[in-house]
Amino acid sequence: METLKDTVAVVTGASAGIGRATARELLGAGARVVLGARRRERLNAIEAEFPDRAVAVEMDVRSPDACHDLVRTAVERFGRIDSLIANAGIGMYGGILDQTDEALTTMLDTNIAGTIWPIRAAVPEMLKTGRGDIVIVASVAGFRGGADEAVYAATKFAQVGLAGALDRELREQGIRVTTIGPAGTATEFAMGTGRTEDMPELQTYLQPEDIAFAIRTVLEQPRRLRTQYWTIWSMAQGS
Numbered sequence: 001m002e003t004l005k006d007t008v009a010v011v012t013g014a015s016a017g018i019g020r021a022t023a024r025e026l027l028g029a030g031a032r033v034v035l036g037a038r039r040r041e042r043l044n045a046i047e048a049e050f051p052d053r054a055v056a057v058e059m060d061v062r063s064p065d066a067c068h069d070l071v072r073t074a075v076e077r078f079g080r081i082d083s084l085i086a087n088a089g090i091g092m093y094g095g096i097l098d099q100t101d102e103a104l105t106t107m108l109d110t111n112i113a114g115t116i117w118p119i120r121a122a123v124p125e126m127l128k129t130g131r132g133d134i135v136i137v138a139s140v141a142g143f144r145g146g147a148d149e150a151v152y153a154a155t156k157f158a159q160v161g162l163a164g165a166l167d168r169e170l171r172e173q174g175i176r177v178t179t180i181g182p183a184g185t186a187t188e189f190a191m192g193t194g195r196t197e198d199m200p201e202l203q204t205y206l207q208p209e210d211i212a213f214a215i216r217t218v219l220e221q222p223r224r225l226r227t228q229y230w231t232i233w234s235m236a237q238g239s
Helices: 019-026 040-049 065-079 103-127 149-172 200-204 208-220
Strands: 008-012 033-035 054-058 085-086 132-137 175-182 229-232
Touching: 008 019, 008 065, 008 103, 008 229, 019 033, 019 175, 019 208, 033 040, 033 065, 033 132, 054 065, 065 103, 065 175, 085 103, 103 132, 103 149, 103 175, 175 208, 200 229, 208 229
Parallel strands: 008 033, 008 085, 033 054, 085 132, 132 175, 175 229
Antiparallel strands: none
16 A cells, blocks of 8 residues: 655545545645645634644636646645646536526536646656546546436536546556546535425434545555545435
8 A cells, every 4th residue: 555644635625524634644644734725714724723734725626727726735835746636616407597607606616617727737756756646526427427416416427537537648647537426425515505404314324524534545545556446325325
């Protein structure tokens, strides 16, 4: 297994849920982590806990310039980037007619463009070192969308397709690309538009720490290996 000690990771959507759990998991493994999200006050708490190894950057993944600034911060502070965890996204549930055009546009831009922009910013730095990991946090909905999540599932299918093409593009240059596809996870994201906190099935959902564990495992696997797709369910969830 590879060690994560002193490696440099960039995590988007790091202020809550899977992103926050992943940042803390990687910091616990000795990595240096640049935390990107819009809610700076939440990032500050992690930065204060790990002042020498965590850097908070208030940013919006929908902005190419903000994503370049995020990567630039990592390079200026720690000298390189070893891994990017593209995690930021919006959950939205309901039929094809149930949400407003504005809400759907925001989700499409966040989930798709908000995955592409940080990757485009990070890849040039990884090419300089001839190695790196890109982990895209998608969803099982990217493999089989449900009847109440067609547009949301479309964004996740886009992430899965992007990851597969990137793997074919970047593998020979030393960059591994992995899609992590969780089933329902008990986070704020799970409470996206169209769901409520009183859902009884929430008790059966994955925990964000479960996904953080998977991400850490992918990063720690020997460099001779790569994991393309990892779908994850709790023992109580049907597939």
